[in-house]
Structure formats: C-alpha cells, structure tokens
Amino acid sequence: MRRRIILGLAGAAVVPTLLVLLPLMHFAPNRLLTGTAIDAPSILGAMLWPLGALAAIGPGLLAGSRGRLAAAIAALACLGAFALLLAGLGHGAAAWTAGQPPAARARLAAGAWIGASLLAAAVPLGARRVDPAAGGPIGALALAASVQGLWLAGRLDALSVVVEFRARRDELAAALLDHLALALGALALAALVTGALALWRRGRGLVDLTVSGLQVVPAVALLGGLVTAASALLSAAPALRTYGLSALGTVPALVGIAAYLLLPLWRGLQGALRAPDAASLDAARALGLTPRQILTGLRLPLGASVLLGGVRVAAVQALGLATLGALVGAGGLGTLVFDGMAQFAPDLILLGALPVIALSLAAERALSGLEAAARRHWPS
Structure with a gap:
C-alpha cells in the first residue's frame, strides 16, 4: 500500500513539474532564430491550474492504482490534459504572434514536447488496463480525434510547425x-x-x-x-x-x-x-x-x-x-x-x-x- 502511494505521488508530480520547470515555447522574429524562451504561466495563463490538476490526477492514478475504474479515470484525465495543453499552446502562440510580422514564429519547446508525449503515452496505457484487447487502439483514436478537433477549429494555426506545414x-x-x-x-x-x-x-x-x-x-x-x-x-x-x-x-x-x-x-x-x-x-x-x-x-x-x-x-x-x-x-x-x-x-x-x-x-x-x-x- 505504501509503495502504491509513493508511486502515485511521484506520477502525479512528473508532468506538472516539467511544465513549470521547462520552457513551453520559444518566440522568435523569424524561423531561423531560436528566440526567447517562454514559461508555462506566460503561455497557458488561466489554463495552467486545470491543466496541472488533470496532469496530476491522470498519471498519479495510473502509477498508484491497479483498478479498472481508476485506470479509466486516469486515461480520461490524461486525455483531457493532453487536449487542454494543445489548446493552451495554440492560444498562447496566437497571443504572442498577434500583431507581429508574418515571419514571426512561436515554436514549441522542451516542456511542451515532453509533457505532451508523456500524456499521450499515458492515454492508451490506461485504456489497455480497462480493456486489454481494444483499449490501446481506442486510446490512440481518442488522441487523434482530439488533435483533429483542435486542428479543424483552428486552435493550432499559430504554432510554428503548423505554419510551416501550410506553407509546404x-x-x-x-x-x-x-x-x-x-x-x-x-x-x-x-x-x-x-x-x-x-x-x-x-x-x-x-x-x-x-x-x-x-x-x-x-x-x-x-x-x-x-x-x-x-x-x-x-x-x-x-x-x-x-x-x-x-x-x-x-x-x-x-x-x-x-x-x-x-x-x-x-x-x-x-x-x-x-x-x-x-x-x-x-x-x-x-x-x-x-x-x-x-x-x-x-x-x-x-x-x-x-x-x-x-x-x-x-x-x-x-x-x-x-x-x-x-x-x-x-x-x-x-x-x-x-x-x-x-x-x-x-x-x-x-x-x-x-x-x-x-x-x-x-x-x-x-x-x-x-x-x-x-x-x-x-x-x-
């Protein structure tokens, strides 16, 4: 029991700590420069607290509990945190590039890549604990659907990699x-x-x-x-x-x-x-x-x-x-x-x-x- 509590607390702390300690984005005047590092509060704003809560609940339950109900809640929390992180990054990129020349770029930094990767990996992992046969594909489809929904809504348009994609x-x-x-x-x-x-x-x-x-x-x-x-x-x-x-x-x-x-x-x-x-x-x-x-x-x-x-x-x-x-x-x-x-x-x-x-x-x-x-x- 004590081991599960320790694992749960460690899992709950990983993603929020990374989001706070590592920069989420670099803003640069053009695509060739690295730019200025921007931290999570400056990018996410009011989204930081609900994102941090979901990013703590999901991995914490996944690491500290073995039940199917806990795994389902963990998968949903990680999926919500993943979607909220992408939405926050897109919103922050749009805010930082507003009024700037077309060459300005808001590029994802280490915190965004690592945090999104960990949350994305946790979704099918939790789903597989609920249903070992179909959970993994369902979790992957849920992740793809969340990205597709944000893409169609235009929430990711200001991100540098999306700008590069539209140009090429x-x-x-x-x-x-x-x-x-x-x-x-x-x-x-x-x-x-x-x-x-x-x-x-x-x-x-x-x-x-x-x-x-x-x-x-x-x-x-x-x-x-x-x-x-x-x-x-x-x-x-x-x-x-x-x-x-x-x-x-x-x-x-x-x-x-x-x-x-x-x-x-x-x-x-x-x-x-x-x-x-x-x-x-x-x-x-x-x-x-x-x-x-x-x-x-x-x-x-x-x-x-x-x-x-x-x-x-x-x-x-x-x-x-x-x-x-x-x-x-x-x-x-x-x-x-x-x-x-x-x-x-x-x-x-x-x-x-x-x-x-x-x-x-x-x-x-x-x-x-x-x-x-x-x-x-x-x-x-």
Missing part, C-alpha cells in the same frame, strides 16, 4: 508518396533477393557473413559507394542511360536501402524454415510429401510468426533509411529534413521527421498484430 503542404504530400514508394520498393527488392539467396543451399554461410557484414558499413558511405560505382558503370557503358539508369536518384537509393534489409529478412526466413521440429518433418516425409509441399504446408505456416517478425523489423528499418534517399536525389521526406538542417529551421526538420516517426509506429503496430495473429493461428 503540396511539397510534403509529394515527399510522403516518394518516401513510401522508396521504402516499399526497397523492401520488395530485398525480399526478392532474400528468396533467391535461400535457394543457394551450399552458400548459406557466405550469405550469413555478407548480410551481417553490410550492417557495419555506414549508410552514407554505402550510398556514396553505390553512386561512384554507378558513375563508373555508366562511363564504361553509356548506352545504359537509355534504360533510365542514373548515378543519382532512385536506383542507388533502392539498392542501398535494400542491402540493409537483407539481414532481418534473411534471419526471419531462416528461422521460419527451422520452425518445425525433426519429428514433424520426418512424419511429413513418411506421408510422401514433396519438399515443396513441406515448405508451403509445414515450414512456412509454422514459421509465419518468425518470418513476419523479420518483415516487421525490415519495414520499420526501410521507412527510417528512406530518409537518407534525399542525399542521392531520390526524394522522400528526407528532403524536408535536410533542407531544414541546411537552413537551421527546426520546424522544417520536424515537418519531415514527424511523418517518418508516425509511419514507423504504424508499420510496427500493424505488423506486430499480424505476427501475433500468426502465432495464435499456427502455434509452433
């Missing part, structure tokens, strides 16, 4: 499509290569050594080497240019990203092939099943969860590595990230980085669900 909406949409095409193309290419390598039974040791060795090569160095190799190839055989081959662009990016995806796919496939025990394989052979029938009817079904685990790792890795495609002219969300770095514009970096994080989390969640479903359907 079309560019962001094109970069997002390029990023997905690059990541999925690299994943498909790596899957084809992995399947072909699996047919080379005598060379498995060499394949293991090669795909593992590729992981220690820095991505930028590998991309640079591929560009150099492609340039040399095109110099020796200029006719290849008529087929669309170029030293820069999509081709070297696809090959470079696919090279890093070989290891998780290869290990996932090998683990799937080894999933059946020796007795099951002997029984299948005694029944007269061919190697192909054993593969499709025994090895792959029993090893589906292991194979999907490798695909999950490779998919998340592909979405992250596709950011580097911008370095060789392949486009994608990395274009916004590197443009922001070149211009010292943090919000432009976030405009490219946040979708990558969201895509990676979505891929992880979706493929984890498939992996769990395969494990339930085909228990090893």
